[in-house]
Amino acid sequence: MPIFSYVAIPEKGAMDTMCTDLASLDYCEVIRSDNKNIAVLVTDAPDDASEKTLQKQLKNIKTLQSFSMTFGYNDGLQKERERGDHEAEQEIICKICRS
Numbered sequence: 001m002p003i004f005s006y007v008a009i010p011e012k013g014a015m016d017t018m019c020t021d022l023a024s025l026d027y028c029e030v031i032r033s034d035n036k037n038i039a040v041l042v043t044d045a046p047d048d049a050s051e052k053t054l055q056k057q058l059k060n061i062k063t064l065q066s067f068s069m070t071f072g073y074n075d076g077l078q079k080e081r082e083r084g085d086h087e088a089e090q091e092i093i094c095k096i097c098r099s
Helices: 015-023 048-059 075-085 086-098
Strands: 003-010 028-030 041-042 062-074
Touching: 003 028, 015 028, 015 041, 015 062
Parallel strands: none
Antiparallel strands: 003 041, 003 062, 028 041
């Protein structure tokens, strides 16, 4: 279950629309800033395939000027870390970065 959080910055004048656009996507929660023109986007996809689809959808949001990942967690990566399998861990990291 990949979980990520991002700082989302809207195009000029598009804060409300951006938040609506992001909130309409599956596995997304949007938290607006009270005093800045930014939002926090938290995604919680059930599996890697859903996360990959979600990433493609996020890249197509026209009201989103930019978004920066602030946190990421992946069950598969955590399991490899716990087993001490650094090669498998590195492979998972590379897959995430390429998607």
